[in-house]
Amino acid sequence: MAGFDQKSNVVLSESKERVYSMDEGVEEIPLGLYLVKGDMIVLIGEIDEAVDQAVDLSTIRAEPIPPIRY
Amino acid sequence: MVHQQVTVELKNDLSITGVLKSVDQFLNIRLDNIKVLDEARHPHMMAVKNCFIRGSVVRYVQLPGDHVDTQLLEDATRREALNQAKR
Amino acid sequence: MDASSTGIQEPFDLIRLSLSERVFVKLRGDRQLSGVLHAYDGHMNLILSDVEETIMIVDVDEEVQPGAQRTVNVAKRKMDMLFVRGDGVILVSPPSRT
Numbered sequence: 001m002a003g004f005d006q007k008s009n010v011v012l013s014e015s016k017e018r019v020y021s022m023d024e025g026v027e028e029i030p031l032g033l034y035l036v037k038g039d040m041i042v043l044i045g046e047i048d049e050a051v052d053q054a055v056d057l058s059t060i061r062a063e064p065i066p067p068i069r070y
Numbered sequence: 071m072v073h074q075q076v077t078v079e080l081k082n083d084l085s086i087t088g089v090l091k092s093v094d095q096f097l098n099i100r101l102d103n104i105k106v107l108d109e110a111r112h113p114h115m116m117a118v119k120n121c122f123i124r125g126s127v128v129r130y131v132q133l134p135g136d137h138v139d140t141q142l143l144e145d146a147t148r149r150e151a152l153n154q155a156k157r
Numbered sequence: 158m159d160a161s162s163t164g165i166q167e168p169f170d171l172i173r174l175s176l177s178e179r180v181f182v183k184l185r186g187d188r189q190l191s192g193v194l195h196a197y198d199g200h201m202n203l204i205l206s207d208v209e210e211t212i213m214i215v216d217v218d219e220e221v222q223p224g225a226q227r228t229v230n231v232a233k234r235k236m237d238m239l240f241v242r243g244d245g246v247i248l249v250s251p252p253s254r255t
Binding site for chain 3: 140
Binding site for chain 2: 018038039042046047055060063067068
């Protein structure tokens with residue numbers, strides 16, 4: 001996280017998008033430097049890198065998280 | 071209510087339990103030591119220990135009932151209602 | 158106008174007089190709550206205790222026929238103490254006085 005503001009807009013460097021699906025492993029798309037608008041954010045979590053690296057993403061099958069409604 | 075164990079239910083039906091660290095003016099919530107309730111279905115946050123939840127996506131916050139002074143809440147609410155009415 | 162009088166002059170007075178009483182709350186997403194009201198604010202954020210939530214889930218049967226069968230599933234759960242965010246609140250109804 002390279003920066004943020006009052007409206008919880010955030011700037012991420014070296015960002016990656018993870019796409020979850022039931023049919024295949026997690027797809028990881030490198031995005032680089034991104035500004036993400038606060039409205040679109042549900043949650044920001046601090047990643048424990050040790051745990052994160054221990055997970056083999058290709059074995060993970062998961063439903064996408066349902067969208068926010070209302 | 072800070073440092074209590076709470077469960078935050080989001081508008082996408084996810085429930086996250088954790089220790090409440092802080093709440094701001096937008097009701098954004100910071101939780102420590104988090105756990106997603108249905109972890110088998112949502113493994114996305116395995117490596118996440120603490121987080122910031124945007125207030126606008128919160129549906130409910132479940133609180134530990136025995137740590138809430140309901141009398142205090144009701145008095146504060148009446149006082150606040152009175153202040154609003156005076157404007 | 159004497160704001161401290163107990164008469165009802167504005168909508169929020171109705172909620173104010175329901176403090177520490179059991180209220181019925183209708184929410185977005187086909188949810189409703191019944192609980193004892195302890196606090197609210199101008200956003201209709203609420204704090205309720207001894208809450209029962211009822212969620213209506215409508216399943217439309219797959220076989221599409223005229224006047225398709227609809228089954229309504231009702232899920233209920235109880236919660237000790239609950240904060241409800243105001244943006245989901247549709248209505249707050251005071252206790253029925255008998």
